Amino acid sequence: MLSVLIVEEKAMPRKMVEYFYDCLISSSVDVRTTALHTISWVTIMCKRKMDSVEVDTQTGLKIKEGESIHSVLQYKSNPSEEGIHCGKLEVEDTKGKNLSKFYVHKMYYGYVTLPPILKIKLPVEDYTDLSGQTESAKVILDVAMRYFKNPDFVSKLFEFFTQEEKGGKSCGNKRTRLFISLTRNNGPEALKLVLKAIAPLTKDKDQWKQRCAADVISGIIYGLKLWDDECIVEFWTELCPMLNDCLDSVTQETLSYWSESMKIPTSNRDPNMMRFFIELMKERWFTSLQSVESTSVDAYKNMNFFDNTVANLHWRGAELYHWVFASVQKYFIETPIPYVNVRDQLGRLIGDIFEWAAEQPVTFETQVSPKFDPFVNTLFESLGNLIPEAAKYMANEKDSEDNSEARKLLLRFKSVLELVVSLCWDSETSVDPVLYRFIPLCCHFESYDADPELKSLAAVTLSGFSRILILPKSIDLVLDQVELASTSTSWKSRLCVVEFLKVFALNNTNIFASSEKFSNRVMDFVLSLLSDRKIEVRESASKLLSGFLHSLIIQKPMELLETFQRQAKIFSRKLQVAWKKTPRGCLSSEEIDTGHSAVLGLCAFVDTYPYDVPQFLPNILITLSTHLHDPQPIPITLRKCLSNFRRTHHDNWAVHKTKFSEDQLCILTDIFVSPCYYA
DSSP states (O other): OOGGGOOTTSOOOHHHHHHHHHHTTOSOHHHHHHHHHHHHHHHHHTOOOOOEEEEETTTSEEOOTTOOHHHHHSOOSSOSSSGGGTTOEEESOOTTSSOSEEOOOOTTTTTSOOOSEEEEEOOOSOTTOOTTOOHHHHHHHHHHHHHHTOHHHHHHHHHHHTSOOGGGOOOHHHHHHHHHHHHHHHTGGGGHHHHHHHGGGTTOOOHHHHHHHHHHHHHHHHGGGGOOHHHHHHHHHHHHHHHHHHHHTOOTTTHHHHHHHTTSTTTTSOTTTTHHHHHHHHHHHHHHHHTTTTOSHHHHHHHHHHHHHHTTTGGGOHHHHHHHHHHHTHHHHTSOOOOHHHHHHHHHHHHHHHGGGSOOSSOOSSOSSOOHHHHHHHHHHHTTTHHHHHHHHHHSOTTOGGGHHHHHHHHHHHHHHHHHHHHHHHOSSOOOGGGGGGHHHHHHHTTOTTOHHHHHHHHHHHHHHHHSOOOGGGHHHHHHHHHHHHTOSOHHHHHHHHHHHHHHHHHTHHHHHHOHHHHHHHHHHHHHHHTOSSHHHHHHHHHHHHHHHHTTOSSOHHHHHHHHHHHHHHHHHHHHHHHHHSTTOOOOHHHHHHHHHHHHHHHHHHHHOTTOOOTTHHHHHHHHHTTTTSSTTHHHHHHHHHHHHHHHHSTTHHHHGGGSOHHHHHHHHHHHSOOOOOO
16 A cells, blocks of 8 residues: 555655565565565666766767777677776766766667767765655665665565565566666665675575565676776675676576576677676687587587577677687588587577678678578588488398488587577578578478477478568579479479478568569469479468458469369360260379369359359359369369359358359259159
């Protein structure tokens, strides 16, 4: 009740604030939870007001010769001269304020340019000085400092924080907010007892103690924004060993929790200010990468933490991106990693880096991401013998020595697919066109039963390719690869092409429907697949054609309809001639497949209109009815089509039948109504 009465305009009584802090160590779980929620947002609402200075970014910045705002703001792993001050912008005139250099925390600042005026908050010199603060802020700051300097309160607070939470629900977000505000508002002095309380938790593998440590540490690191450089160095000297111990103690139960916590420190923070944290994650990742062949647990864990750290650097991480890429190239080409979870995480990490290899609207002095095309081309060339080796792997015993090269190639391909999956599923628009070269390989291995993991990866990769929005200039390249896959000797690969086109073309309908060139080309694919020798491919292609007609991707449907009707008539004549020659009217399997293809094309037009009867549809139905006694599988296909037509048009048949003539209705009645043999 008290928590909802708090408003910013009304000063809070000291006793009320003290009451909420006392409630943090109440014996009641519900009372503690309510108090934590209240204090976490009250400390944000009444946060400390900082002195600030306005900087004119047009004339007030010192940029050395040969540098630019882009280069200064880039993250530097090993600063040569300036040390901790590296990555700060330098000010020409501070107008009497104690500011010579400052960090730029908003990641979008500097990508194109800086705002004309930057308002920079100054570090606090004395956290005990409450002058200039609102009455509510004075009370909250004073009470927070007093309580967190009380050993009994801090001890009791962490005792409750490390208990199993009610119903398994976590208050981690509120705990993190509390310590972000405490670090920002009250400075290093308020954290001395907190760090001592965390120390015993760092080596304990109990999941609730680990969760508490993750919330508190991530909140403290994020709240360092306005500390001065000396305090930051001193803080990291004490925290680095503790954080190392914490990450060494992470278990399977707490991995996801720590993974989310590792995203917090670098979110909307200048990476140069977070250099100690980033370098710690980098060192742990590189060390575990060297021993990845002997253990996968530590490698996966540290890759996960490092990936979540790197993902927040955005365009400022060029130097780190190039170093990481140089460190992991061999695991894609020379010595692929045998562990699934490590390959998956490595693919995500490199995928995050290569997101910045796309065309940028801004020209940088140095390339943000490593060059993508040469790397992918090298990967593709290294997979040259993949299909024959995979066939050998399937034919031989899996543990056979003859399969050593095949196993290596399959591992390499899995590593590549993990990267492609990351790029496709993380992209909201398009991907680099060079990746489309993997479509034929994915279609081939989508049905590779000898390796279920690879089969699943290929399917997920094709799903990623099919969902992206492609640029018009890349359509020809994609269709070239689809055409290559559609000529595969494996009918399962050709069937996979049909399934891929179903999603890909419909997701990019605007491009195909607006261009006759692209529309005609994709229609040629469908007609080719509709004439396939395998019945499964033909039937799937018929459904695909129906979807294209319904989505208006086929720009001249009437011409296509005439083609199918003409082919059906030619097949009928051949069948009549064959019946005259022999009683059974034998035709070759190729001729029957051609007739079946024409019938499937006509059925696609019928399926396109499940709740309507266009003017041309009655004639199609009558044409189809003449093929009910043709060789199999034509009659089965026709019965399915006519049955679906009857089912979808049954509710409004009184309206739909007006589109048919009397003769046509009689023919349909003979088809739909079973004969009665009893008078």
